[in-house]
């Protein structure tokens with residue numbers, strides 16, 4: 062079992078490190094890179110707490126072997142906010158009260174980002190579909206859906222309308 | 224707009240009706256909130272528990288010698304390594320941190336492995352040899368309460384009985400126009416908080432500090448101190464951001480084991496449950512069997528209820544006695560009932576432990592008393608709103624336990640508004 | 656944590672096939688990993704070698720040529736759901752893909768993995784069986800093409816050999832006037848495996864009659880099954896509510912026979928009626944036209 066040379070771009074920064082190929086992308090992100098905003102809730106693709114974007118698409122980092130993500134552009138929650146501020150989706154989650162315990166929040170925000178990066182006026186159904194791979198045990202989802210709607214409005218320049 | 228959640232109080236009374244930011248909000252949306260599994264300390268070890276695969280057995284011997292030979296394994300702790308008391312529990316101290324005599328459930332902790340890496344843990348656990356003598360298991364309260372059933376704990380299988388008696392239910396039943404008796408059964412429920420249990424412990428200057436995903440840091444502290452046999456002044460428990468609890472993180476999970484491992488090894492130790500371990504080991508909502516008899520007069524006014532509730536608390540009491548007490552107290556629902564006889568039993572079995580979960584025994588009985596109201600209404604040809612309005616608490620009513628409700632009692636208005644809403648939505652006709 | 660294994664990331668099909676031919680010991684192909692990684696984590700599989708298909712870009716394409724649709728084994732559920740040409744007669748594939756897992760699973764999971772995993776509940780399988788798809792299996796120095804129905808052997812079993820890689824699924828293009836549908840019944844809308852699923856293809860004739868019907872059910876038998884009785888019954892007739900009920904009954908009777916005495920049988924016998932009804936109405940709205 063020889064280590065695999067893992068080169069990728071994480072949150073806009075190049076990384077280059079040896080990883081054991083049986084380690085999951087989630088382990089490399091959390092343990093090797095110390096980006097602990099990405100959470101593990103189940104380890105088997107059911108909860109979405111480990112969601113990251115791989116070349117813009119949402120994936121469960123617990124199901125991706127690290128070397129499979131080599132060469133990709135990876136976005137974790139730590140790469141969402143601009144320096145010193147918050148991303149409009151993050152603002153919207155706070156404003157809508159979509160954050161309770163916060164354990165699902167990073168994954169939810171990335172799932173929402175994957176949607177809003179492509180579609181700034183999603184229907185409620187599209188929002189529900191976008192977060193359908195993410196479990197939240199606290200909020201009951203309503204406020205999360207509201208937050209994504211609000212974020213869409215913010216991003217498309219409608220500011221605090223909605 | 225308030226930033227960092229601090230603004231609202233400073234702004235004075237104007238906070239009411241305005242949005243405030245939660246104090247922990249920014250860290251949570253940025254992914255910089257450190258949950259217990261996110262913490263690391265230099266030189267930190269990892270720990271994992273060897274758990275029982277059988278529900279009921281006498282534990283004879285644990286041999287960890289081969290596990291200790293696995294490279295990277297630092298120690299394997301068993302019950303004999305516990306310096307203080309090896310029993311914890313919020314109400315009854317009946318649960319071992321590490322089993323010393325008897326296995327009472329699948330998932331009981333037998334040994335704690337501490338190692339440098341996940342790989343070492345994975346190799347060490349199967350290398351531990353356990354000798355035990357299996358006993359027949361008891362998997363339902365009915366079995367547990369039957370005469371001659373083996374006692375899971377020394378004092379027998381009925382852990383507690385709560386009785387509430389008001390008036391004379393039996394006589395009232397005889398005079399009633401309608402009497403309905405049914406059995407209701409409710410299932411075990413897992414909280415499934417999104418964050419599995421996790422914690423980290425470190426010892427410094429003779430004091431142990433534990434960061435844990437918990438709902439109950441003060442209790443944790445007392446238990447860790449008892450288990451380690453040290454004063455509470457030498458134990459510090461920090462509640463890490465906690466990824467959901469819903470009652471399920473009120474009991475001890477990793478705290479005592481981590482305290483033990485850090486205390487004994489002198490090194491920081493972290494333990495994170497897998498989802499499977501969390502499901503298997505964490506307490507559940509009590510499954511209940513509820514035998515419910517209700518009686519009313521020709522106008523649908525309740526005359527009496529007789530209720531027997533049997534809750535399966537599993538292998539350990541946890542919050543069971545209190546949960547069943549609460550189930551008893553609420554068994555007559557939000558209704559005025561002049562004659563009441565309620566019994567609630569909290570019973571040990573070899574099932575997973577049941578403890579606290581949102582509602583604490585009340586959802587179980589609500590299912591029963593509300594079903595009964597619908598059946599009574601049906602028997603008298605009343606609509607379900609009417610029978611509830613005729614019976615619900617008013618200011619001045621007395622509950623089954625004799626409490627006078629002297630302040631606001633909202634149930635009547637709530638039912639009226641629910642009915643109006645249902646009519647408006649067109650799911651209910653306008654007339655009674 | 657997963658048990659360690661040797662990992663290979665060949666950069667060409669030749670290299671991949673030669674690795675498959677020569678690596679000693681148990682080996683597994685890795686596509687999206689959505690079935691394989693959980694199995695490795697649970698310790699159900701412990702291959703000595705994992706051969707990743709990641710770099711084999713040619714298997715990520717969907718091509719339509721000479722009257723046949725070729726779907727590369729690495730095509731993901733998202734790709735299938737988003738592939739515009741599947742909005743027409745072939746939309747059963749897009750519909751099935753869109754109902755798999757959640758968005759994260761759809762970004763990663765592949766058609767090849769779905770086929771080789773051979774779950775009775777695999778959502779692409781009933782559509783592919785209805786489409787009468789074939790699969791291409793390659794090995795160093797050779798290849799074979801098998802009808803999917805023959806390739807699938809039942810619960811997690813196929814006739815793939817240790818050294819083979821499934822490279823594509825191929826099926827004939829449906830006539831332009833054909834319509835199709837896929838309906839899935841799960842315990843909830845996302846992240847739920849199918850309790851029952853049905854794919855339907857209806858080819859209308861000139862006079863509004865059904866010229867050809869192909870129905871395939873998932874999760875009622877060890878592998879997807881066609882429903883010849885219902886298909887025959889529909890053929891040559893005009894879709895209307897009474898024909899719908901006849902067809903639904905034929906489907907239900909077929910299912911009752913395949914289910915045996917599995918615990919879910921009583922439920923599935925009833926529920927399949929709703930699934931069949933919905934699938935047929937989606938494919939031909941006339942079935943639902945007001946009585």
Ligand SMILES: Cc1cc2nc3c(=O)[nH]c(=O)nc-3n(C[C@H](O)[C@H](O)[C@H](O)COP(=O)(O)OP(=O)(O)OC[C@H]3O[C@@H](n4cnc5c(N)ncnc54)[C@H](O)[C@@H]3O)c2cc1C
Nearest residue numbers: 106684686687688689690691756765767768769777778821
């Ligand atoms: C949370 C979750 C939800 C899911 N929901 C659904 C669902 O709703 N419906 C559904 O159908 N499935 C579902 N699945 C299962 C899974 O996503 C699919 O079966 C998927 O198609 C597997 O594809 P993959 O590329 O991820 O396969 P892998 O995991 O990479 O491989 C699966 C198997 O196929 C073999 N294999 C893969 N590709 C090839 C090839 N080209 N040649 C030879 N062998 C190959 C592998 O060796 C392995 O044995 C779900 C899985 C998860 C984790």
Ligand code: FES
Nearest residue numbers: 102103104109123
């Ligand atoms: S941890 Fe990856 S989906 Fe739950």
Ligand code: FES
Nearest residue numbers: 162165197198199
């Ligand atoms: S906020 Fe707790 S799980 Fe979503």
